[in-house]
Amino acid sequence: MVQSLGDDVWWYDLTGVNAALVDDGGTLTLIDTGMPWHGDRLIAGLIEAGFERRDVERILLTHYDMDHVGGLSAFERTDATVYVGAADATLVAGDRSPPLGNHKGAFQRLSSALVDPPELPIEPLSDGETVGSFTAYHTPGHTPGHVSYVSESLSAALLGDVVREKGGQFHPSPWYLSYDTCDVRRSITSLVERAPPFEIAVPGHGTPFERGGSDRLADLAARL
Template sequence: MATEIADGVWRFECRGVNAYLVFDDVPTLVDAGTPWDEAAIRNGLDETGVAVSEVGRVLLTHYDLDHVGTLAALAPELDAPVRAYGFDAQVLRGARKPPLRNHKGLIQRLGGLLTDAVDLDVESVGDGETVGSFTAYHTPGHTPGHVAYVSEELGVALLGDLVSESDGDLSPSGWLISYDTSAVAASVRGLAAGAPPFEVACVGHGDPLASGGGEALRRLAATL
């Protein structure tokens, strides 16, 4: 199901995770659900009036089973660059594997057994790089290459799994699903201090905040 949470910002509810479509300079798919969410993504795009072939880019906040899962199924109709950061982009390309020495890396290795290889153009995005109206902010901790995207023009932040939402509040990514919770805390503080103002906070898990997103992130940062 697709829900418009702000002007031109649509939430696709997948299996325990959110993907989004943002009408920026081009229709932009943000993350891509689990391998079992192809119907949810396709139906969501249909509800917004966008064909898979009309998606202009994919912004990935990070590599995880529940954020890259449908990419292989959407190709070859999906003829758009996929932007991801550093280590996570390399894992998505198949150039590296998550480390077995880290508990989250082991979880990613197991998840990779259920994820088909992606035959798409995966382009690295740099910290501070502008993509459409969004600026990329490297926010490691949940994964080494986790990145958030903030559009001052749209007043929208794409926070991925840096934080989750519950009862209107944001919480940092926890130990079980993170590489490094100290890095998560530092990333939350850094993004809260360095990002431009925004109202809409799009999170991977929980409900997106249609207003007050920046303030919610600052409240969280003050506790870490």
């Protein structure tokens, strides 16, 4: 159910979408939460890794999309705090609706009917802010508030959907799933320039890399 990617980092393969669990210096941190029906699998994975539901203190979201925020409800009535990029935070909180004027926004508007705002505290993150050992890098394009999280001490990056893995390499978020593909390309290049090197790289979709993550990302930036 969960697969270790290195010391203190586990990968959830939730059939088509990824989430991750990190013991971040003693603070248990979940990164993304899968689809609305993935709550039981998230909790089973926690137990498999030696933890319990109540041990999760932080939930870092890479972005607002049903397949990444759907499982949040499984952590209601715990002490977990949700962190998400500022431009997506109001969508997660249900304070506004996704815009119909953008093809991706319209898709989000339809799927938002399936996801209720979680009864959990939500902390908006700006570019460069840190949560535990993770730095949030604003990587817009797939969604306006998309962030990727990089921890130098864990040598791990949770990239979200700015990229996806297929055939052993990273690819940029495709047009039909993105608000703005120019922003996607800029975000990938900027992340390569700004983030420290990392071994483990977990994309939102596809198979994570246990080694050479930042090199794989740099390879993609060179192909853009």
